[in-house]
Amino acid sequence: MHFHVITILPEFFDSPLSCGLLGKAVEKGIVKTSLIFLRQFTDDRHSTVDDRPYGGGPGMVMMADPLYRALSSVPGNCRKILLTPKGRPFDHRTAKRLSRQSDIALVCGRYEGIDARIEALFDFEQISAGDFVLNGGEAAALCVMESVSRFLPGFMGKNESVGEESFSRGLLEYPHFTRPEQFRGIDVPEVLLSGHHGRIARWRKERSLEKTLRIRPDLLDEAALNREDIHFLRRLDRVRPARNLYLALIHHPVLNKTGEEGATSLTNLDIHDIARVCETFGLGGYFICTPLEDQQILARRLITHWTEGAGGKGNPDRAAALSNIRISDSLEGAVALVEEQAGTRPIIAATSARGPGDATWGQVRRLLDKEPVLVVLGTGYGLSPRIIAMADITLRPVCYLNPFNHLSVRSAASILVDRIVGDYN
Numbered sequence: 001m002h003f004h005v006i007t008i009l010p011e012f013f014d015s016p017l018s019c020g021l022l023g024k025a026v027e028k029g030i031v032k033t034s035l036i037f038l039r040q041f042t043d044d045r046h047s048t049v050d051d052r053p054y055g056g057g058p059g060m061v062m063m064a065d066p067l068y069r070a071l072s073s074v075p076g077n078c079r080k081i082l083l084t085p086k087g088r089p090f091d092h093r094t095a096k097r098l099s100r101q102s103d104i105a106l107v108c109g110r111y112e113g114i115d116a117r118i119e120a121l122f123d124f125e126q127i128s129a130g131d132f133v134l135n136g137g138e139a140a141a142l143c144v145m146e147s148v149s150r151f152l153p154g155f156m157g158k159n160e161s162v163g164e165e166s167f168s169r170g171l172l173e174y175p176h177f178t179r180p181e182q183f184r185g186i187d188v189p190e191v192l193l194s195g196h197h198g199r200i201a202r203w204r205k206e207r208s209l210e211k212t213l214r215i216r217p218d219l220l221d222e223a224a225l226n227r228e229d230i231h232f233l234r235r236l237d238r239v240r241p242a243r244n245l246y247l248a249l250i251h252h253p254v255l256n257k258t259g260e261e262g263a264t265s266l267t268n269l270d271i272h273d274i275a276r277v278c279e280t281f282g283l284g285g286y287f288i289c290t291p292l293e294d295q296q297i298l299a300r301r302l303i304t305h306w307t308e309g310a311g312g313k314g315n316p317d318r319a320a321a322l323s324n325i326r327i328s329d330s331l332e333g334a335v336a337l338v339e340e341q342a343g344t345r346p347i348i349a350a351t352s353a354r355g356p357g358d359a360t361w362g363q364v365r366r367l368l369d370k371e372p373v374l375v376v377l378g379t380g381y382g383l384s385p386r387i388i389a390m391a392d393i394t395l396r397p398v399c400y401l402n403p404f405n406h407l408s409v410r411s412a413a414s415i416l417v418d419r420i421v422g423d424y425n
Contacts, residue, residue: 083137
């Protein structure tokens, strides 16, 4: 593996490339490096590599000509990588893929970035070290070099070390212990002293699952999990943020197809399907809001059939889902019920397909760690402006980039809940 590093700070790499496993790999010839000093590809006496941006604005931009010359000096088969905050986040899978290359050119961006014409002239893979900004791409380049090199034969002391590490199997790594058996009152777990390889393997897998669920649950979405793993995850005692999320389905006031305020009738599908969504994701509750007495009676009759009557005896899962429904005559009533249950007034999040919204699903997810949120869904042709005016925030539409954004309310509810509190979030 040969890394060709284009940088204005070649000295940045001196120490990392001369110590540790990376330094040993360089000594053995497993890894080769060429530090390409960008200023050597300039013609002026100041070795200028940056200039002011066209169109104005703060900062400086790396000039096209020096970069073009430097990139033209590397082998033609080089995989060209631009280290930039706008690139895709670097991960384990990318490192493994890049380890199959023979030559990699790493362009360390600086200042406000590089002249965009260089991106048009060369086929770059743009990579970011993460969702943060560094002074330049040098630190990110070192991350790439070290991570990619670990996959090369002979780099690690034991080949199995690469397979046992965090992310290699889609999970965070289990905790490690070494001598002594007791340190400041804390013992090494008994199972690790047992010599029982099966028990040790299962303990390590469970600790990996536990840590991943607690710290990086998003990784579970692509991790290979067997039936035993899933049962273990279900048994873990944890407070789900979803318990702070509530849904309210408004039947009045809502809009009709002419844009006038009115009321809509209950539908059996909305009652059942949204209740099942709430139970599946573990929400705090589901409120059906209608001021019409006959509709309230109908709703209670349907719910009672499944929770107390013959329906529940034949289908206990449906009974569990519908047991979390509460009837209210208004949104204000639903807010009061949530406050009674949660101990504090919820943030009201309206939904609408008619505007851009002012809150993302991720923002709502973060709110749930501290306070309850009541997501308000409209029937008919959407919530009345009066309801939206009561909201603290308005959620972004489900398909905000598509002008056709007309889903049934139960479909919208399923998608919104999954995006806010889905297991991979």
